[in-house]
Amino acid sequence: MRLPPFQRLLDEHRTDVYRFLVAAVGRQDADDCFQETFLSALRAYPRLRDESNLRGWLFTIATRKTLDHWRGERRRPIPVERLPERAAPEPPDGDPGLWSAVGTLPPMQRAAVIHRYVLDLSYAEIADALGISEDAARANAYEGRRKLRSMQEVNA
Amino acid sequence: MRPQLGWDEGFEEASRRVAASTLEVARRRGLVDIGYTTVDTPVGTLFVASTGRGLVRLAFPEEPFEHVLEELADTLSPRVLEDPKRTDAARRQLEAYFEGRVHRFRTALDWSLTPPGFSRRVLEATAVIPFGSVSTYGDVAKRAGSPRAARAAGNALHDNPIPIVVPCHRVVPTGGGVGKYGGQEWRKEFLLDLEGALAQP
Numbered sequence: 001m002r003l004p005p006f007q008r009l010l011d012e013h014r015t016d017v018y019r020f021l022v023a024a025v026g027r028q029d030a031d032d033c034f035q036e037t038f039l040s041a042l043r044a045y046p047r048l049r050d051e052s053n054l055r056g057w058l059f060t061i062a063t064r065k066t067l068d069h070w071r072g073e074r075r076r077p078i079p080v081e082r083l084p085e086r087a088a089p090e091p092p093d094g095d096p097g098l099w100s101a102v103g104t105l106p107p108m109q110r111a112a113v114i115h116r117y118v119l120d121l122s123y124a125e126i127a128d129a130l131g132i133s134e135d136a137a138r139a140n141a142y143e144g145r146r147k148l149r150s151m152q153e154v155n156a
Numbered sequence: 157m158r159p160q161l162g163w164d165e166g167f168e169e170a171s172r173r174v175a176a177s178t179l180e181v182a183r184r185r186g187l188v189d190i191g192y193t194t195v196d197t198p199v200g201t202l203f204v205a206s207t208g209r210g211l212v213r214l215a216f217p218e219e220p221f222e223h224v225l226e227e228l229a230d231t232l233s234p235r236v237l238e239d240p241k242r243t244d245a246a247r248r249q250l251e252a253y254f255e256g257r258v259h260r261f262r263t264a265l266d267w268s269l270t271p272p273g274f275s276r277r278v279l280e281a282t283a284v285i286p287f288g289s290v291s292t293y294g295d296v297a298k299r300a301g302s303p304r305a306a307r308a309a310g311n312a313l314h315d316n317p318i319p320i321v322v323p324c325h326r327v328v329p330t331g332g333g334v335g336k337y338g339g340q341e342w343r344k345e346f347l348l349d350l351e352g353a354l355a356q357p
Contacts, residue, residue, distance in 0.1 A: 002226070002230055003229060003234035004226065004229060005225040005228065005229040005234060005236035005237075006229075006235050006236055007225070007236055007237050007238050008225075010175060010237070014171045014172070014175050015167050015168050015171045017171070018167055018170060018171035018174065019167050019171075022167070030174075031174045031177075034171070034174045034175075034178065035174065035177065035178045035181060038175070038178045038182070039178065039181060039182060039185070039187065042182055042187045042188075042235060045235055046189075046233060046234055046235060
């Protein structure tokens, strides 16, 4: 088995991982999550036994970091004035209402929705990244999307 | 539902910036096993790689850098990252050498790519040949402990992972001429000329 130089992973997937993190935790916290993702990846890299899906491996780590982040957010007392920023990635032309709605989804649905509709990953790739079956990936993306739609209807 | 995200611009740049600060932390935590950079010199753009122990690899542009990176990842560690800071000392000395300001490299060397044995001894004997002078294949073979292994010494020098700094260009044939060089003969001539070691016609 031959692992490519780590720099290559960084060059090839850096922007997509960052895009995912911004969508998942917002601009403010994306930098921290990015750093933690790549430090964890770098730490584990020499012991990696399967080089067939390095992109999926990186996204698994990134997703785990966002799950940790969300859990931490829930535990931490959040100052009221910070609340609106949560999970709002400041998309200039996007729909801010949609993004705060994404932030209210349960973690797995949230991750599945972002992977599917922001990063355009296939269900197989999402399954790899989240460490779940392809059916579960589809179900989570579907359920998340259904909730978003009903929330938007309520707000409309 | 497909979010209309017109915010793609800036991700490439923002992620580059975060990656750079991540590299700083990674280096401090000892997670960068090999850092590399490129250095522009009169003999071409050189690839330079260092470990925590010292300069481990230098390559001429004929060797595709991607191959050199893969070789390092395979043989030493896959934690290979572009890191100009890690290679700073070597880069500055190379620049000074080509400007004629430095006659002796003081950078630490990491011999990991040459296993202990005859080849390593040949390269170690070569490393101490002073600026401006030359030695012969037979002579370095002798100093490596095998006086009659001049040809094998030549092979070891051809595989020198750290040319220029381990000055294999200072080893020439007994019969005259500059002899062979892994990094093309014109470079050997250029380096010897730079050092004032070419026999005057």
